[in-house]
Amino acid sequence: MYLCGPPLKKGKARVFHGLHQDFPSVVVVGLGKKNAGVNGQENWNEDKENIRAAVAVGCRQIQDLEIPCVEVDPCGDAQAAAEGAVLGLHEYNELKQKKKPVVTPQLHGSAGSEAWQKGVIYAEGQNLARYLMEAPANYITPIKFAEYIEQKLGNFASNVKVHIRPESWIATQQMGAFLSVAKGSAEPPIFLEIHYLGGANANDSPLVFVGKGVTFDSGGISLKPSSGMDAMRADMGGAATVCSAIVTAAALNLPLNIIGLAPLCENMPSGKANKPGDVVRAKNGKTIQVDNTDAEGRLLLADALCYAHNFNARAIVNAATLTGAMDVALGSAATGVFTNSSWLWNHLYEASIVTGDRVWRMPLFEHYTKQVTDCPLADLSNIGKYSRAGGACTAAAFLKEFVTAPHWAHLDIAGVMANKDEACFASLVSQDYVNGTDQEEIRTGVDQCIQKFLDVARQTECFFYKKDCSCPSRNQNK
Ligand SMILES: [Zn+2]
Numbered sequence: 001m002y003l004c005g006p007p008l009k010k011g012k013a014r015v016f017h018g019l020h021q022d023f024p025s026v027v028v029v030g031l032g033k034k035n036a037g038v039n040g041q042e043n044w045n046e047d048k049e050n051i052r053a054a055v056a057v058g059c060r061q062i063q064d065l066e067i068p069c070v071e072v073d074p075c076g077d078a079q080a081a082a083e084g085a086v087l088g089l090h091e092y093n094e095l096k097q098k099k100k101p102v103v104t105p106q107l108h109g110s111a112g113s114e115a116w117q118k119g120v121i122y123a124e125g126q127n128l129a130r131y132l133m134e135a136p137a138n139y140i141t142p143i144k145f146a147e148y149i150e151q152k153l154g155n156f157a158s159n160v161k162v163h164i165r166p167e168s169w170i171a172t173q174q175m176g177a178f179l180s181v182a183k184g185s186a187e188p189p190i191f192l193e194i195h196y197l198g199g200a201n202a203n204d205s206p207l208v209f210v211g212k213g214v215t216f217d218s219g220g221i222s223l224k225p226s227s228g229m230d231a232m233r234a235d236m237g238g239a240a241t242v243c244s245a246i247v248t249a250a251a252l253n254l255p256l257n258i259i260g261l262a263p264l265c266e267n268m269p270s271g272k273a274n275k276p277g278d279v280v281r282a283k284n285g286k287t288i289q290v291d292n293t294d295a296e297g298r299l300l301l302a303d304a305l306c307y308a309h310n311f312n313a314r315a316i317v318n319a320a321t322l323t324g325a326m327d328v329a330l331g332s333a334a335t336g337v338f339t340n341s342s343w344l345w346n347h348l349y350e351a352s353i354v355t356g357d358r359v360w361r362m363p364l365f366e367h368y369t370k371q372v373t374d375c376p377l378a379d380l381s382n383i384g385k386y387s388r389a390g391g392a393c394t395a396a397a398f399l400k401e402f403v404t405a406p407h408w409a410h411l412d413i414a415g416v417m418a419n420k421d422e423a424c425f426a427s428l429v430s431q432d433y434v435n436g437t438d439q440e441e442i443r444t445g446v447d448q449c450i451q452k453f454l455d456v457a458r459q460t461e462c463f464f465y466k467k468d469c470s471c472p473s474r475n476q477n478k
Contacts (some may be wrong), residue, residue, distance in 0.1 A: 003010070003154065004016075006032075008028060008029065008030035009030050009052055010030045010031065010032030010033075010050060010053075010054070011029075011030060011053045011057055011059070011208070011446075012029070012030045012052070013027050013028065013029045013030075013054075013057045013058050013060055014027070014028050014062050014319075015027050015028075015065070016028065016464075019433075022073075022356050025065055025067060027058040027061045027062060028040060028058075029054035029055065029057055029058040029413075030054060031050050031051060031054050031075060031153070032046070032050040032054075032214060033046075033050075034376070035470055036048065036050065038176050038248045043352065043353055043358050043390060044352070044353055044355075044356045044358060045354055045356065046465040047076075047077065047080075047358065048080040048354070049079060049356045050252070051075045051077050051080040051084060052081075052083050052084035052087070052356070052390070053084065053267045054075070055072055055075065055080075055081045055084030056084040056085065056088025056089075057083050057088070057106060058072075059072070059088045059089050059103065060088050060089070061082070062090060062103055063100065063101065063103045066101045066315050067103065068101060068102065068103060068104065068108065069103065069104050069105075070085070070103055070104070070105050070106070071105075071106050071107070071108035071232040072085050072105050072106065072107060072108055073108050073109075074107060074108070074109070074111065074112045074115075074116065077112075077115070078107060078111070078112030078113070078115040078116040078119065078206055079112075079115040079116065079118050079119035079122075080119065081107075081119065082105070082107070082116045082117070082118070082120045082122075082123060082137045083119045083122055083123045084106035085122045085123075086105060086120055086127065087101050087122030087126060087127065089105060090130060092130070092131060092134040092135070094135075095136075095139075096370060112432075112436050114382065115371070118252070121241065121248060121252060122248060123189035124248075124251075125170070125192065125244045125245065125247055125248030125251070126244065126336075127232070128135070128152065128224075128240075128243075128247060129237070129240040129241055129243075129244035131357060132145065132148070132236065132240040132243075132244075132321065133233070133234040133237050133240050134234070135233070136233060136389035137215055137216035137232075137233040137266070139189050140215055140233070140236070141215055141266075142187055142188065142189055142190040142213070142215055142264035142265055142266070143164075143187075143188070143190055145190070145192070145213065145215060145236065145262075145264055146162075146164045146190045146192045146262075146264060147164070148194065149162070149194070149243045149247070150162045150164065152243075152247050153194065153246075153247060153250060155250075155273070156196075156250040157392070158197065159196065159197045159198055159313065160194065160196050160246075160250055161194070161195040161197075161249070162192070162194050162195075162287075163192070163193040163194075163195075163256050163329045164190055164192060165190065165193060166188065166190065166194070167179075167182070167188050169191065170182075170189060170191050173191075173283060173303070174279040174281075174283050174321075175191070175263075175282070175283050175303035175304075175306075175307070176280050176282060176283070177217055177265065177280050177281070177282040177283075177288055177300070177302045177303050177305040178263050178265070178299060178302075178304070180189075180274050180278070180280040180290065180409065181214075181220070181265055181267050181274065181293075181296040181298060181300060182231060182265035182266070183272045183273070183278075184220055184221075184266075184267065184268045184269060184270045184272055184273030184274060184293075185265060185266035185267070185268040185270070185275075186198070186268075186270075187265070187266050187281055188252050189263070189264060189265035189335050190226045190264040190265075191261070191262070191263055191264070191304075192213070192239070192243070192260070192261070192262040192263075192264055193259070193260070193261055193262075194243065194246050194258075194259065194260040195257075195258075195339025196246050196249055196250050196257065196258045196259075196260070197257050197258050198249065198250070198253060198254050198255050198256055198257065198258075199255060199256045199257040199322070200255065201362075202257070203311060204256070204257050205257070205311075205312050205314040205370070206256070206257035206258055206311055206312075206313060206314065207258045207259070207313065207314055207315055207317070208247065208258075208259045208260075208261065208308045208311055208313040208315070208316045208317070208444055208471065209242040209246070209259070209260045209261070209316075209317055209318070209319070210242065210260075210261045210262075210301065210304045210305060210308055210316065210317070210319075211236075211237075211238035211239035211240070211241055211242030211243065211260070211261070211318065211320065212235070212236065212237075212238035212239060212263070212265055212300055212301055212317050212319070212320035212321060212322065213236040213239030213261045213262040213264035213300070214232075214235040214236055214264075214265065214266065214267050214269070214296060214297060214300065214303045215233070215235070215236045215264060215265070215266055216232055216233055216235065216266045216268070217232040217235040217266075217267045217292065217294070217296065217297075218266075218267060218268050218269060219267065219269075219294035220267050220268065220269050220273050220274055220290045220294060221269050221273050221274065221275055221276060221293045221294030222276060222292045222293040222294040223294075223464055224294060230281075231417075234321065234417060235267075235297070235321050236262075236264065237319070237320075237413055237417055238262075238297075238318065238319040238320040238321060238411075238413065239262035239263075241371075242260045242261075242262055242319060242320045243260055243262060245258075245260075245384075246258055246260045254336070259308075259313075260309055261304050261307060261308055262304075263300040263301070263303065263304045265300070267292075267293070267294070268278075270340055273293065274293045275290075275293070276290065276291055276292060276293060277289065277291065277377070278290045279291070279377050279378045280299070281305065282299075282302045282402065283302075283303045283306035283463065284302075284306045284308065284402060286302075286379045286380060286401060286402070286421075287377075287378035287379045287380070288302070288378055288379070288381070288382055289375050289376065289377045289378040289380070289381045289382065290379045290382050291381050291382055291383050292382060292387075294382045295382045295395070296364065296423070297320050297321070297322045297395075298322065298382060298398045298399055299382060299456070301318060301320060301322075301402075302398070302399065302401055303359060303402075304318075305399060305402040305403055306402050307405060309405060313405060313407075314407070315344050315405075315407040315408070315409070316403070316407070316408045316409075317343070317344070317409045317411065318399070318408075318410050318411065319408075319411040319413055320410070320411070320412060320413065320414075321412075321413055321414040321417045322395050322410075322412045322413075322414055323391050323392045323393070323395045323412055323414050324391070324414060325388070325390070325391025325392040325393075325416075326391075326392040326412040326413075326414040326415045327414050327415040328391075329362075329415070330415050331415055332415055332416050332417075333358060333360075333410050333415075333416075334358040334359055334360040334416070335358070335359050335360070335412065335413050335416055336359075336360055336362040336392055336411070336412040336415065337359045337360065337361050337362060337409055337410070337411055337412075338361075338362045338363070338393075338396035338399075338400075338408075338409065338410045339361070339363050339364070339398070339409035339410070340364060340403070340407070340431050341407040341408065343407060343411065344407045344408070344409050345361055345409070348409060350359075359411075360422045362392065362393060362396065364393075364396055364397060364400055364436045365393070365397075366395070368390060368393045368394045368397035369397040370383065370385075371384035371385040371397070372384055372385075372394055372397050372398045372401070373391075373401075379401075379415070380398060380401055382398065384397075392412050394413070395412070396410050402451055
């Protein structure tokens with residue numbers, strides 16, 4: 001190493017050839033400071049984050065060399081190493097004739113093989129959400145999305161039930177807000193409902209996850225500018241996050257019950273589409289004036305959140321690429337969390353430090369509620385009175401009008417939807433199961449599940465990494 005230049009910086013890699021007959025190419029990566037621990041300014045665990053980033057960089061070097069298999073040193077945390085490897089090697093090239101070579105990562109040595117395997121499962125869950133977001137909207141329509149998830153859950157049929165609810169069911173549920181968005185498109189809507197029963201008792205209160213599933217958002221009659229509109233194929237990031245988290249929870253056999261709800265549709269302009277000023281009625285009877293048809297996510301979520309109250313939930317967490325204002329506020333550094341529960345906030349915050357999927361608490365002040373309830377024609381307007389000011393907060397205040405549960409959190413993931421310049425892989429670390437009472441095991445299960453959820457939420461950062469990510473694992477050779 002000393003003969004080959006200055007010491008390796010954190011997240012950088014150097015390739016050596018011909019050092020060993022079993023390993024014709026060896027990539028050395030910089031892990032940064034040893035035992036860096038939790039960084040209180042950055043709100044994450046730097047050791048884990050550094051390992052994920054560095055291993056991802058190293059694996060991509062191997063991919064560039066077109067070597068089909070790579071053995072990865074656990075770097076002291078086999079799970080983090082596995083996450084970095086599997087996330088770093090992810091490619092979406094299904095529709096190209098010429099594909100990048102597939103590289104299979106393996107653990108070097110036998111120490112930490114269980115942790116490695118866990119990391120692989122987590123990362124594969126995140127790659128599933130990435131796949132769904134990156135895929136074109138004409139491939140991932142509402143029904144295709146639902147069928148893909150159903151197929152992924154096929155291995156766990158003994159404790160998973162998938163209901164693919166058609167338009168007629170949505171109508172009988174009186175989900176008028178959701179249907180008003182869907183009717184502008186020729187693609188029929190789907191309400192996807194997943195029950196994962198991993199708890200000791202099928203009647204144990206579940207965690208309920210809700211995800212916005214707009215498989216393409218043109219804005220509707222309030223049409224978006226055409227530049228960058230292709231990115232709106234990922235406006236189902238919330239649904240992708242929720243469903244991938246449940247697929248992963250099933251693969252890990254987590255000891256708790258989870259219900260996932262994903263209203264899926266397109267938002268398109270047509271002769272049947274919502275018009276600005278139209279009034280629609282949500283499932284709980286509240287009327288909504290649709291002042292801007294591009295604020296459609298909250299219409300889907302309003303009905304889905306009403307429905308989520310049927311399950312006596314331990315907590316309701318929804319994720320949505322909801323507002324451009326969220327991106328303006330925090331960029332891609334953190335997910336904005338709006339919650340009525342400090343208990344739930346503490347879980348989310350603690351988990352985010354471990355996973356590196358940072359969260360930042362945002363307000364649900366009455367101040368914002370007044371701006372959505374002050375409406376000429378209906379109980380609520382779908383945009384705040386001052387439109388742009390505090391847009392992420394008025395959207396959250398709108399959703400709150402459909403929530404009575406004591407533990408609810410809304411995650412606005414619009415800012416982390418497209419990666420700007422952070423590491424282009426996501427991360428998750430779970431606590432190991434502790435030997436203890438069932439209660440303790442369930443608590444850990446909840447933590448683990450929320451961690452997984454956050455983790456998948458963060459991965460949305462990367463779905464466009466091929467275009468605009470300047471992270472080291474992509475730019476090493478550019
Ligand atoms: Zn929209």
